[in-house]
Amino acid sequence: MGIVVRQSLKAGVGSYLGVLVGVINQMYVSTEFLSVEQYALSRILFENSLLFASFAHLGTPFIVDRYFSLFRNDDEKHGGILSFLLMLPLVGVILFALVYWLFTPLIVGYFSKNSALLVDYHFLVIPLTVFWIYITVLDAYCRNNSRIAVPMFIREVYLRVANALLVVIFGIGWISFDWMLYLIIAAYGFAVILLIIYIGILGKGYWRWPNRTILTRPLFKQMLGYGSFTVLGALGVNVILFIDRTMLAGERDLVNAGIFIVASYMASVIEIPRKALAQISIPILTQHLRNDDFVQLEKMNRKTALHLLLSGGLVFLLIWVNIDDIFYLLPKSNVYGEGKYVVLFLLITKLFDMAAGLNTEIILYSKYYRMATWIIIFTALLGFFLNLWLISSYGFIGAAIATSFTTLVYSVLRVGYIKYRFGISPYSAQSIQILAVFGVVFLFSYLVPAHTQTPLMAMAWIVARTGVVCGLLGFYVWKWRISEEINGLIDTVLARFK
Secondary structure (H helix, E strand, C coil): CHHHHHHHHHHHHHHHHHHHHHHHHHHHHHHHHCCHHHHHHHHHHHHHHHHHHHHHCCCHHHHHHHHHHHHCCHHHHHHHHHHHHHHHHHHHHHHHHHHHHHCHHHHHHHHHCCCHHHHHHHHHHHHHHHHHHHHHHHHHHHHCCCCCHHHHHHHHHHHHHHHHHHHHHHHCCCCCHHHHHHHHHHHHHHHHHHHHHHHHHHCCCCCCCCCCCCCCHHHHHHHHHHHHHHHHHHHHHHHHHHHHHHHHHHHCCHHHHHHHHHHHHHHHHHHHHHHHHHHHHHHHHHHHHHCCCHHHHHHHHHHHHHHHHHHHHHHHHHHHHCHHHHHHHCCCHHHHHHHHHHHHHHHHHHHHHHHCCCHHHHHHCCCCHHHHHHHHHHHHHHHHHHHHHHHHHHHHHHHHHHHHHHHHHHHHHHHHHHHHHHCCCCCCHHHHHHHHHHHHHHHHHCCCCCCCCCHHHHHHHHHHHHHHHHHHHHHHHHHCCCCHHHHHHHHHHHHHHC
């Protein structure tokens, strides 16, 4: 357990450092040095590479997570699974490149009218997709060798720092926009090289042909079947996450896409606590599922949902009560500020989704895991058609409505299925108390008088409102004893002061 704890702590530091670098880069560096169109273009290229990689890797990262234990043996060089993991995505890469080439006339035709700049660079998504596939696969191989810190640092910190530095170099005029994009893609290629070097340093770079006594024909078919099914789920998730901004570029223009991307990035901050809490809870959750202990499963899920609602609600309030000042401090605020209500729509739906607890994890780690994929596929199709309908009429506001409604349907379906299958619900009386507290604090925020804005005053008001919101929320949560864990923590701190 020692190596797991050490790696988890290091990975946690790298993750939060990456979040900080990402916020600085996306909210200030990129918006300062890139035009709205250039910013939208760079993000769409990256996000489309994630979308394409989610099916072009043929499920390889999921295969290694599920089947690596069958090959784990250093004396046998892990049965040559590393070579298999590198060869399988190569088939997907060839198929993806061929399909993309065949659909190039349709891609050009779709974007040429409203987003001609994207047509000039759309081909760059091919190398970016290839590099992202192998980053994902090598990261999964390291993870299954109990090494997550360095791959996390490469993925979350190095790539974001490299991106920010190249944007700055472009902004001061040392390189052209073309070269900035080429070098960003090269940075992803170098990340693959770094991961290969790291695997070699670990002594896990076992380059041998797969052991046929382990990788039998029946196992091979089973692995491909599992990988194919998980690809559908991964593809659906990425469609839900990224299809809106791509369709905005095609149906409207890159300016609409850029406004939406900044607003959605701002709203995504609310989800940061969920990942950490989910990672902590999954081992306990799987144990309850294995024992069919649904009473304890519901108790744990309700506690998790409660704390996710608390943490997500705090972030929601801090963003929304300061939204005007946050946009005021952004470069090109007159443009990006138009996305204010996009932030509100997305914050509300993400908070609702967080309040549903760990329903996705409960389905995924149960024997009904296939249902998670079917729910994702349905909501992805729903999101696609809603975006197609609403974007043409309402632009980025239409995209926000479509994404919000899709997320709500996705969440309700999971909650309903868990209630039907296991008879458990994430909601409790404390959930109502928390919403009441949020309402009180939210109303207090509107009592703040209008003020003349300068950058210094905007930052001062952000600090003041943040202090008031945290103080009021903390007081009510403690006074109403909404969470035993938080009350215990506050009581311990107060006892030390006494």
